[in-house]
Amino acid sequence: MSLYNTQKFLYELNRDEATQARYRADLEALIGGFDLTGEESNALREGDIGLLYVLGVNGQILMHYAAFLGIEWFDYLDQMRAGIEKYGPVRAGVYAMTGGGDSFTTEGKES
Amino acid sequence: MSLVYAGVLSHAPGITGRADLAKNTGLRDEFYAALDQQRQEIEASGAEALIVVAAEHFANFFMNNMPAYCIGIGDRYEGPIEDPDWLKIAKTSVPGAGDLAAKITREVMHTVDVAYAEEWKFDHGIMVPLNFLTPQYDLPIIPVNINCQGPPLTPLPRAWAFGEALRGACDSVPEKVAIVGTGGISHWPATPDSGKINEAWDRDFLDRLMRNDRAALMDYDDEETYQEAGQGGFEIRTFITIAAAAGGLGELQFYTAELPIFAVGCTVAKFSLDSAS
Numbered sequence A: 001m002s003l004y005n006t007q008k009f010l011y012e013l014n015r016d017e018a019t020q021a022r023y024r025a026d027l028e029a030l031i032g033g034f035d036l037t038g039e040e041s042n043a044l045r046e047g048d049i050g051l052l053y054v055l056g057v058n059g060q061i062l063m064h065y066a067a068f069l070g071i072e073w074f075d076y077l078d079q080m081r082a083g084i085e086k087y088g089p090v091r092a093g094v095y096a097m098t099g100g101g102d103s104f105t106t107e108g109k110e111s
Numbered sequence B: 001m002s003l004v005y006a007g008v009l010s011h012a013p014g015i016t017g018r019a020d021l022a023k024n025t026g027l028r029d030e031f032y033a034a035l036d037q038q039r040q041e042i043e044a045s046g047a048e049a050l051i052v053v054a055a056e057h058f059a060n061f062f063m064n065n066m067p068a069y070c071i072g073i074g075d076r077y078e079g080p081i082e083d084p085d086w087l088k089i090a091k092t093s094v095p096g097a098g099d100l101a102a103k104i105t106r107e108v109m110h111t112v113d114v115a116y117a118e119e120w121k122f123d124h125g126i127m128v129p130l131n132f133l134t135p136q137y138d139l140p141i142i143p144v145n146i147n148c149q150g151p152p153l154t155p156l157p158r159a160w161a162f163g164e165a166l167r168g169a170c171d172s173v174p175e176k177v178a179i180v181g182t183g184g185i186s187h188w189p190a191t192p193d194s195g196k197i198n199e200a201w202d203r204d205f206l207d208r209l210m211r212n213d214r215a216a217l218m219d220y221d222d223e224e225t226y227q228e229a230g231q232g233g234f235e236i237r238t239f240i241t242i243a244a245a246a247g248g249l250g251e252l253q254f255y256t257a258e259l260p261i262f263a264v265g266c267t268v269a270k271f272s273l274d275s276a277s
């Protein structure tokens, strides 16, 4: 159930401006309202995209959260790759990395 | 009156949000021109409302209470939920068509146990299409969702039946109604593989779709789709629903796999409306 709760935290944050205000005003109180493991709480506290990705947070939820945090597009992709390097393969869900960490965009920073 | 237009288009957030990063600006602008053509065709149809069959990304529905199918019956919607600077679409208010949507819902319920919602926030899955199809946000919208994100997902024959039910419902009301489905074909969005596209798989799917070949369209299973087309491939449900609603042959107006920064094979198509017998 814990991954479920992590995703629910992010789902509510992503869609609700009042929750976003609470996030900015008192993140600890917001986190305290969800039944999370220490690892999950920490990932949310630190905005650890790589760990949240590996834990199995749905990619769409994670992408909207990264946008909320203001993370630039190619950094967001790199943070997911770095998460896999640090914590291992994605543990749950259908958003696993299938491409061996390669970039599939010809555009962007590498050009 | 009846259904007056049916089409499909892509909705990936990069289409607006990462427009400036596209390398092949000529191809990008061709895609935008095809979307504008679609806007003109919907306008020329005289549509009084536009149904958008979408595959949302956790703007409204979560695994606490996930409908397989849902129709919006509100009079007003807000969007996008995403950071407007990221999506490059400003937060706005979009008119709904509550009474018409409720009538359509009532009709659909004769064959499909659809959920309904009077509150609905739009994410990129609806806002990107609207950005091109009704840029002034002056056409009343009826949002429709098919769960393509949180498995278990609805089987494809049910998506087909839902399309037929929507068609029957549209033909039963006096208003002129247009319908678009918006999904991805093969793609791996929101993973490190963003930009990966299986063009051969896409073209085969589009061939089946344009022939409106029900048997060939039903011949996918999610396990295979996941392997060949990624989790984004689950969104073929929205396109299949539109084929069923239209009944006629499709015409592919634009497709390219050469804009990987948009993270999807960019697609625009319309269908002829063979009236259901």
Ligand SMILES: [Fe+2]
Residues within 6 Å of the ligand: B011, B055, B057, B125, B183, B184, B235
């Ligand atoms: Fe999508």
